[in-house]
Each structure stands twice: as structure tokens, then as C-alpha cells.
Amino acid sequence: MTDKIPVTVLTGYLGAGKTTLLNRILSEPHGKKYAVIVNEFGEIGIDNELIVGADEEVFEMNNGCICCTVRGDLIRIIDGLMRRKGKFDAIIVETTGLADPAPVAQTFFVDEAVGRRTRLDAVVAVADAKWLKDRLKDAPEAKNQIAFADVILVNKTDLVTPEELREIEMRVRAINPYARLHRTQRCSVPLGDVLARNAFDLERILDLEPAFLGSDGGAHHPDHGRDGAHAHHHDGMAHYHDEEIQSVSLRTEEPLDPDKFFPWVQDLVAKDGPSILRCKGILAFQGDPQRFVFQGIHMILDGDHQRPWREDEKRESRIVFIGRNLPEENIRRGFAACQV
Amino acid sequence: MTDADTASLTERTRAIVPGGLVAAVHFLKDTAAFVLGEAALLLAAPNREQRRVAIHDGGILAAACDGQRLVTGGDDGKVMATDAGADSTIVAVDPKRRWIDQVAIGSGAVAWSAGRQVFVKTAKSEERTTDVPSSAGGLAFAPKGFRLAIAHYNGATLWFPNAAAAPERLEWKGSHLAVTFSPDGKFLVTAMQEPMLHGWRLADAKHMRMAGYAAKVRSLDWTADGDWLATGGSNQLILWPFAGKDGPLGKMPRMLAPAQGLAVEVACHPRQPVVAVGFADGLVLLVRLDDGAEIVARRPGAAPVSALAWNATGSLLAFGTEDGEAGIVDLG
Known part of the structure; x- marks a missing residue:
């Protein structure tokens, strides 16, 4: 169990800042080595020998379960990476802006060999504070990514007013009340808040309780912004419900x-x-x-x-x-x- | 077969220290070539000499061998060929340095794939390429005729690299991985992402579903007479009958050597009805098909068996494990 390689999945709509976050992870002096599975070669400015291009091949499983899909390319790539076990501490999977996170996450539960050697650590969604509101209206993928995430970075907070920021956070909370939410600019976040979260570890489910508790699924949870501005959403603020x-x-x-x-x-x-x-x-x-x-x-x-x-x-x-x-x-x- | 047989076999094992995960093992004549997870081969010659041959700049993702040449594909984008004398040559370098996911050797030609693109270098060193609908899960040359089978999502493709005709597509829903032709060339069988095999009778593309496995099947091999397809993927050796014209259609497989661990690697003896089976608990058994008798060729260890191969005469059996243990059993 302990020697399983942790895998962090990065999601986020086009332009939200996934590559910025990835570059931070790869360039900060944390002493860890990451194998990175990306969709677009060349966007990563950092020299890292363990960068692999993926094809996002989503395969349906023949097990009578219609939503049971896996990423075939990921199974193959992880199998290949494990040949070099010991050369890296963790794996990061970047998905395209339009990707559904479910097939990636399901891969770790469905494929025995992948599940035996790696474990899903957390699904991290990067959201653009300025444009997320629009994307939630017109892009079902963006909404899926927020709903699915264990950790959400509301990024580019410098481009919006405090009121707009509060509103976008409430919209995020209306969709996903239990993810850890961080306000960031240029994805500046302590990496410990994004990596090694153990969000999929059953032993650690407790860790999620502060945001996880609550009976209305609404916007009344304290978020976990690192800036200390715990946004207890005050009475009188709109109580958002997502229609979908x-x-x-x-x-x-x-x-x-x-x-x-x-x-x-x-x-x-x-x-x-x-x-x-x-x-x-x-x-x-x-x-x-x-x-x-x-x-x-x-x-x-x-x-x-x-x-x-x-x-x-x-x-x-x-x-x-x-x-x-x-x-x-x-x-x-x-x-x-x-x-x- | 008795405990005395087992004791004599384990005593006749030459321990090899490859220094890392053994991804595959093949025989180049009587030299065992252990394909390591990274960078190198370890060649163990019959005179007990060992040579480490650096061939890739990174992980080794695939290997195939015809007894004379061992072809490997790496995450450095290179396809390499190595002979028993440790002479390595570059077969190809992917222009985009993509991972070489699969390789195959046959008819004097070499095949490899990078994602959806499949290449063949003919015996005359001419290069051909074709695209498949999704990344290739496996490659296999037909036993007769210059033809390559490519397994992929939702089926397999049969390609004559020297023909202008469009490749033939065999359809079956799901992700197809390892692929193999029966030795008589009449059947094509794939191992799937699901714990099952799929087969096609090539004459009429009739489907054969071979299910009931406990896990994904990672290893397939044909007995010397071609009558049986031996597979891992269960807590015993599974053998599908292919002797008749209908193959395993409507027939049950034979099940031999029930064990604690999952059978992960199989290798059929090249001459006799004997199958070597490697298990997830490190055990290697020799199973005689006539009567189901078993001999322990290697006792269980700390990690799964990850490589298993016979030399051409069947006098040597080489094995390797995920945690880098290996050996050559001398049955001569």
C-alpha cells in the first residue's frame, strides 16, 4: 500500500492555468521527481526527462456497465513508467480542457495492474475566476471538472472584484460543497495543498469532513482559502443552486x-x-x-x-x-x- | 514427478542477478537475454559469461525475438536489434521520439508501433507504415505469408505490408491487447482489457469468446503441436483447444496446476507437451499436459514472475521477476 506511487490528476477548462500549475510543481525545489503525462508536448517549459505525451483514448469496458470507461493510453503509459520505478516519486496526469475526469479516475480502480502499483491521490481542478461563471453556463465539461474535484484552485483572482470572487466561489460550492477550495493568482499555492492529498484514501475520508458536512449541499460551508479570508457567506447573500x-x-x-x-x-x-x-x-x-x-x-x-x-x-x-x-x-x- | 525431481531442478538453477525488474526474457541461440525494465539487456551465455548491453536511453517497453535477433522498443523512441554476440544495431528512431509501445519480429522483418502508427521494416530494409484507429495494443506476424496483425480498440487489423490493398479489419467491441496467430495461421486470438480472450477464425471471421478469467490475461503461448493455447490470468494454467477446425468453439478449456497465486506468465516447451507457468507469488511450475503432473522449477519468492522463456531445444528455461530475481534452469 505505502509503496504505491501517488497520482495527481490535473483538470481545468482551457486557459484556466493547468500548465502554470504544472510548471510550478516541476520547478519548485521540493526534492521530489515527478513523471508527467501531458497532452500537449512543448507547453512545459521545464526540462524533465519523464514527460510522456498521452492520447486521451477513452475505452468503454465490456462489463455491462455503461459508464465504466477507462483511459487505455494511461494503462499503457503507467505500465511503461513502472519499468522505471525508483526514478520518480509521483505521477501527474494533465487532462485536456475538454476532458471528463471520470475515465481517468476510474482507470485506477478498474485496471488491476495500475491499481496494484499506483493510487489515485486527488483530482485537482483549476478554474479561471474571471471566466468560470460563463463556462459553467456553456461548457458541461467545466462543470463536470468542478463537480469531480477533490481540490479546486480558483485562479486569476486578481482579475475579479472581491464580490465577483465571492459569487464564483458560491457557484463552485453549489456544485461541489466538499472539495478543498484555494484562491490563487498564477496558481500560487503551497504544493502540499495540491499534492499528497490522499483524497481517495479511505483512511483519510475524515479529512474532508469540514467541507463535507452539512445538510443542504449549499453555499454555507467555510471554505479553506489560504488567505485567511474564510468566506462564511453572510445572510442575505444569494443562495445558489446549480440547475443541473x-x-x-x-x-x-x-x-x-x-x-x-x-x-x-x-x-x-x-x-x-x-x-x-x-x-x-x-x-x-x-x-x-x-x-x-x-x-x-x-x-x-x-x-x-x-x-x-x-x-x-x-x-x-x-x-x-x-x-x-x-x-x-x-x-x-x-x-x-x-x-x- | 516427485519432490526429488523438484530438488534436482532447483539445484540445477543458475542464479542471475540482473539488478532490476526483468521485463522479458528470450533466448538468442542458447544465450539467455534478460530484458531489463531500463536501458539494458543482460546476456547470460552458456559458458556462464554475463554481459550487460546498454541499448536504450530509458525504459524498455517491448521486446520480441526470433532466436537470432532480439528486437526492443524503448521510451527513447528507438527500435534496437541485438544478437547473441551482443552486437546491437538501430532498426529505427522515431522522428518525434515517441514511445515505441510494441514490437514484433517475423518473416525476416521487424514491426513496431508508436501510438496509432504501425511500422514495418522488411527483410530488404524497406519501411512501410499504416495507421490504426487507436494505439496498438499488440503486434504479431502471421506464421505464413508477410502479414501483420495489429490489436487495438474495437478489434484487430490484418495488414499485408507489401500489398497496396487496404488492411482488413476484424471487429469486436472493447480494447484488444496482446495478439497471436495460431501456428497453422487459421485463428487470431487477442487478450482484452477485460479478463477474457477474443478469437476470430480467419476463414470466415467467426467469433470466439474465451472468458472466465480472474484477471487480465498478460501471457499467451501455443504448445509445440499447435493444439493448445496456454494462458495465464487464472489461479491455474488454462489451455484452450485449437486442434479441430472450430478451435475452442463450444468447448471447455483444460485447467491444470491449480495454485495459490495467479498464473501470470506461460511458456510452452518447444518440443514436448509441457508448459512452464510463472505465478504472481514467484512460483514457477512445469506442467506436463499428458497427465497434469507438476514439478516446481522455482519456489515462491517476494515478487511476481514477469518473464519466462525456453531455448529452442527446450533444455534451458529462463525466468525473471518484478523485483529483479532471475535464473536459468538446466534441464539438459
Whole structure:
């Protein structure tokens, strides 16, 4: 587990600043070596022998799961990179501005050889503070990237007013309330906030709770801006709802029945997987001294016992689904029926 | 076969220290050529001499061998050919320095691919190229006639590099990786991204689905008589029957040598009905097809077997592992 190579996926619409972030990662003196998988050769100004060009070949899997897609080129490239294991500490995958992050992320769960040797660390989205609002209207890809991300950089904040910035952050939060959000100019962010996040590590799901908690999926979460300006969005500010992508957040202090919960959630992702982009949860099962954590991408679910519940801890189950036109009432009813 | 057989075999193993992951192994005459993950080959000659031959400036991504020449493709964009005397020549350098993903050798020609582009250098050193719809997952020359099979997404392409005609396309949904012709040239089989094989009977493009695997199949090899296709991808050796004109259509595979670990590498003995099987736990077994008898050729180790090959007479079996252990078993 520990010797798996961490992989960071960089997404972001055209011109948002992915290449700027990549150049920072490669040029800052952190003593780490990165293998970088890019789509456009030549944009990277840094000399790095482990830069590989990718083709973004998205392959459907013949497993009866319509949204189960993988990046075939990535499987091949990672297999090739692993021939040189020891020459790099981590892998960064840059995706094109129009890319859907799901096939990249799913590759790490679907391909056994890739999953055995690498682990998805986090999906990082770079968003352009000035243009994101427009892109969210006209580019479904941009919205997908925000919804999917574990870490979001709202970049080019110097090009907008504080009011505009607050508005764009609320729009981002309306789509994805649990990602870590950072305000940046020229993608200037401590690299520890972007790399080695362990966002896909079930052991670390707890880390996401401050932004992850909350019942309305709305804009009332403190963000985690590094500038100290915690934007508690004040009363009177517009409460944004995205018409298309929402999060459904569920919680209960009633213990769950695993014999009801697992069939329900498996059936849910089997039916609504195409519209569910991400899900995460911490669960308290009846008679189970351990916390159960899980996360998923579309139809793929990954879960395990994490650790015993502590004495001083409220035994509460919490789940978030982020997706497109989610059947919220169905989900709420189904979840309620899983309680003992 | 008895424990005494096993003891004698493991005693007759010459340990090799390649110094890194063994990506593949092939025999150049009776010299074992261990293809390392990076930069070099390690040639282990029968007189126990060892030579490290630096051939690539980076990772070695693919290798193929006809017993005389070992062809390798690297992430330095080079295609190299090396003989038993450690003489290496450049077959080609990709003008854009793209990764050379796949290589094949046959009919005196060499084939390689970089992404969607596939190249052949003929025996007369003429270069030909064709494009496939997605990156090539595997290449194989037909046993007869100058023809190359290219596996890719949603099927395979059959290309006569010397013919002007458009390549023939065999369709089947999904991502096709390793590819192999049956020794009689009647069937083409691919290993897929999913844990299954797909086959076509070339006379009528009839489909054959070979499923039931536990994992992606990474290794395929034909028995000496061509009657069986041996594969890894399961916790035992899987053998598909190809003796009849219908191949494995409507037939069950034979399953031999059930084991704890996943069978990852297979290599058929070049003369006898015996298959060497390398497992994910490092075990190497010799399996006799007549009666299913097994002999341990290498005991389990710390890492999966990643390379396995016989010399042309079947007197030597070379193996290598992901953590850089290797050896040559002398059965002569």
C-alpha cells in the first residue's frame, strides 16, 4: 500500500492555468521527481526527462456497465513508467480542457495492474475566476471538472472584484460543497495543498469532513482559502443552486442495517451511476464497532472498515452524492429505509 | 514427478542477478537475454559469461525475438536489434521520439508501433507504415505469408505490408491487447482489457469468446503441436483447444496446476507437451499436459514472475521477476 506511487490528476477548462500549475510543481525545489503525462508536448517549459505525451483514448469496458470507461493510453503509459520505478516519486496526469475526469479516475480502480502499483491521490481542478461563471453556463465539461474535484484552485483572482470572487466561489460550492477550495493568482499555492492529498484514501475520508458536512449541499460551508479570508457567506447573500449538478447530503444517528444498505447503494449506483459523479460516506452499522467508509465514481464503489468508533464520537452515518439531476427524493427515501 | 525431481531442478538453477525488474526474457541461440525494465539487456551465455548491453536511453517497453535477433522498443523512441554476440544495431528512431509501445519480429522483418502508427521494416530494409484507429495494443506476424496483425480498440487489423490493398479489419467491441496467430495461421486470438480472450477464425471471421478469467490475461503461448493455447490470468494454467477446425468453439478449456497465486506468465516447451507457468507469488511450475503432473522449477519468492522463456531445444528455461530475481534452469 505505502509503496504505491501517488497520482495527481490535473483538470481545468482551457486557459484556466493547468500548465502554470504544472510548471510550478516541476520547478519548485521540493526534492521530489515527478513523471508527467501531458497532452500537449512543448507547453512545459521545464526540462524533465519523464514527460510522456498521452492520447486521451477513452475505452468503454465490456462489463455491462455503461459508464465504466477507462483511459487505455494511461494503462499503457503507467505500465511503461513502472519499468522505471525508483526514478520518480509521483505521477501527474494533465487532462485536456475538454476532458471528463471520470475515465481517468476510474482507470485506477478498474485496471488491476495500475491499481496494484499506483493510487489515485486527488483530482485537482483549476478554474479561471474571471471566466468560470460563463463556462459553467456553456461548457458541461467545466462543470463536470468542478463537480469531480477533490481540490479546486480558483485562479486569476486578481482579475475579479472581491464580490465577483465571492459569487464564483458560491457557484463552485453549489456544485461541489466538499472539495478543498484555494484562491490563487498564477496558481500560487503551497504544493502540499495540491499534492499528497490522499483524497481517495479511505483512511483519510475524515479529512474532508469540514467541507463535507452539512445538510443542504449549499453555499454555507467555510471554505479553506489560504488567505485567511474564510468566506462564511453572510445572510442575505444569494443562495445558489446549480440547475443541473447538485449534491445530496444525508445523515442519520440511527444505526444502519448493512443487509439493507449495501443492496440499496449497489442498486442505486447500478441504476443512477451515469448521473452520480462522486459519492463518499462514513457509516455506522448496527452492532459494528468499526467505522465503515466508502467512496465511488459513477458505478464503481470502494469501501472498507476504517477504525473503531471512539467513545467520545457521535455514531453518525453521513453520505454525500454529487451528480447530475440526482433523484434526491428517491435517494433520501432509500437511505431512510436502510436504518434499523 | 516427485519432490526429488523438484530438488534436482532447483539445484540445477543458475542464479542471475540482473539488478532490476526483468521485463522479458528470450533466448538468442542458447544465450539467455534478460530484458531489463531500463536501458539494458543482460546476456547470460552458456559458458556462464554475463554481459550487460546498454541499448536504450530509458525504459524498455517491448521486446520480441526470433532466436537470432532480439528486437526492443524503448521510451527513447528507438527500435534496437541485438544478437547473441551482443552486437546491437538501430532498426529505427522515431522522428518525434515517441514511445515505441510494441514490437514484433517475423518473416525476416521487424514491426513496431508508436501510438496509432504501425511500422514495418522488411527483410530488404524497406519501411512501410499504416495507421490504426487507436494505439496498438499488440503486434504479431502471421506464421505464413508477410502479414501483420495489429490489436487495438474495437478489434484487430490484418495488414499485408507489401500489398497496396487496404488492411482488413476484424471487429469486436472493447480494447484488444496482446495478439497471436495460431501456428497453422487459421485463428487470431487477442487478450482484452477485460479478463477474457477474443478469437476470430480467419476463414470466415467467426467469433470466439474465451472468458472466465480472474484477471487480465498478460501471457499467451501455443504448445509445440499447435493444439493448445496456454494462458495465464487464472489461479491455474488454462489451455484452450485449437486442434479441430472450430478451435475452442463450444468447448471447455483444460485447467491444470491449480495454485495459490495467479498464473501470470506461460511458456510452452518447444518440443514436448509441457508448459512452464510463472505465478504472481514467484512460483514457477512445469506442467506436463499428458497427465497434469507438476514439478516446481522455482519456489515462491517476494515478487511476481514477469518473464519466462525456453531455448529452442527446450533444455534451458529462463525466468525473471518484478523485483529483479532471475535464473536459468538446466534441464539438459
